[in-house]
Structure formats: C-alpha cells, structure tokens
Amino acid sequence: EPEVTQTPSHQVTQMGQEVILRCVPISNHLYFYWYRQILGQKVEFLVSFYNNEISEKSEIFDDQFSVERPDGSNFTLKIRSTKLEDSAMYFCASSEAQFEARSGANVLTFGAGSRLTVL
C-alpha cells in the first residue's frame, strides 16, 4: 500500500533555530498538506499546496512558516525561527484531488509524523 513518508521522526531544536521537516507524498497525488497536533489537542490544519503554490493556509501558518516542493518528490515545511509553542507533532498528508466531491478523491493519506521539540 502506498504511503506518505516523513523525516525526521523526531527533532529537538533550540528556540530561534530553523527547522525543516520533510515529506514524500504518494506519487500520483496532486494535493499536499501539513497539519500539526500539539500534545493532547486537535489535529490542526496548517497549509495545503497544489500545482507548486499554496492553495489554502490557516492563521497558524504565519510568516515563520513556509512550504516548498523542491523536486518532484519531496514536500517540505520550514519553520524559520522556532518558538517553544511550535513543539508538536507535524503531519504531512496527500490526496488525489481536493475540489471534487467524488468518493475517495478527497481522502487524505497521512504520514507517521515528525515530532518537533523546541527547548
């Protein structure tokens, strides 16, 4: 079964440092997402990406965050200057299609997550 892979599985960083989280979405998927989950809280949407540009972003996704698809397979989330409150699990996801409400098209496949700890 195709899967979304994320690296690293766990990263510890100092406050103010830059962090890049990497994801390899499923190869025939067209839409890519980043979500985060602070310990004990909801899974929160950060950003969606399609056709090499951001299609939607939440209020959480401020100027400290950026996403990129540097090549045909990787999808990255960069946090420029980490804060303590950025500590969370970050999940990458991909889907075949976003705008079509046909069965299965808007189903997300998530990666196992990257746990970010900011000290």
Add this chain to the structure above:
Amino acid sequence: LAKTTQPISMDSYEGQEVNITCSHNNIATNDYITWYQQFPSQGPRFIIQGYKTKVTNEVASLFIPADRKSSTLSLPRVSLSDTAVYYCLVGASGGSYIPTFGRGTSLIVHP
C-alpha cells in the same frame, strides 16, 4: 463547512460492536462523510467514506440516514487494538475543501 458533533469518549469491551454517531445538521448536498482513526503519536488513518445509505468495508460499516444529518460508524467485534480516537469529517462542496478535524471520539476497549 459542515460542523460535526461526536461524543467525546466511549468505552467498550473486546468482542462487542461499537457504534459512534456523528451529527452534521448543515451538511451540504455534495458533501461526503469521512471517518478517520488515530492512534497515539500516529497520523490519522482513513477508515471509511460514504454519501448515503450504507457503506461497508473490511474494517467498518457506515450508516447514513436519508436526511444525511447524522452518520454512524459501526465497528464489529472490537479488539484492544481498536482503542483510538475516531474522527468524523464532512466535506465542503465546491470551492476548496480542507479536511478539518474536531476533538473526535476517544474509544477505549477494555479486556
């Protein structure tokens, strides 16, 4: 975006059938209903999706009444490994659709 309401938690025992109901009163005509499962420290995993009536796969069944204002996820004969959080999501029709997760239902299966 259709808002969903689910019980915060449920308890069950191994071998029992578990039914988790989700209310989505303002579901739109083109919206699908999707359920995900999440284990601790893992990403959500797709379980089942439906539009109306009943859908069944190897993992679960999804019952959707004619008015589509609610749906029920049915897990037959649960085991300890079904202990997880279950999320009900309803898709927005047209425009952009961002799967939005609520608090979900925390199911604990006891031996």
